[in-house]
Amino acid sequence: MCLEYENSFQIHLRGGADPRLAAWLLEPRRTMTRAIVIVMMLAACGHSAPAGDAADVFIAFNTTFAPFRTWTSFADDLEDTSLPVAVLGPRTQYINQLPASGLTEFPIGTVIVEARENAEMKIFAGVKRGGGFNRPGAPNWEWFELDEMNGPGSQVAIQWRGYGPPNGDTYGGDPNTCNNCHASCGATNDFVCSPDLQLASF
Secondary structure (H helix, E strand, C coil), X not given: CHHHHHHHHHHHHCCCCCHHHHHHHHHHHHHHHHHHHHHHHHHHHHCCCCHHHCCCXXXXXXXXXXXXXXXXXXXXXXXXXXXXXXXXXXXXXXXXXXXXXXXXXXCCCCEEEEEECCCCCCEEEEEECXXXXXXXCCCCEEEEEEEEECEXXXXXXXXXXXXXXXXXXXXXXXXXXXXXXXXXXXXXXCCCCCHHHCHHHC
């Protein structure tokens, strides 16, 4: 549009105007056009997150968990009597992406779902959210309880999320929130307790 305006202005001047006057009149328009383009480019850069920040935070939604029963899974029979009764018994753990060999932390965006197969049939999840979330507990992890609305394989809905269950609820029978158990597993395996998901084994 700017070029069309400039071209029409040049045609108008060809009728006999002094070429030096034409150059003098057109130069500010060229300069202004360049300035506008530069300002627009800088403004666009100001609204864009640096590439390195794109994977620093991962926010999970219902759709994040929808395909969890198709992910890599590990089944075991948890018999650790030091844990709340509600978490004992058969369970299947699902992970959306296996960590690469040699890592000391799970990547941001890792989603681990644990489906209990005991009397309560609870489904819990941990998401590597990042951004310093849950720093005093299990840094960068967010905890969830999920529900398959019409049984296994059906629509998944988040029941609660955050540092732990809301008041009056429990995390697998533990009233002291999720962090107590996961923090006790320590940072050596990035606060993931499962023997099937030990970083050293990948």
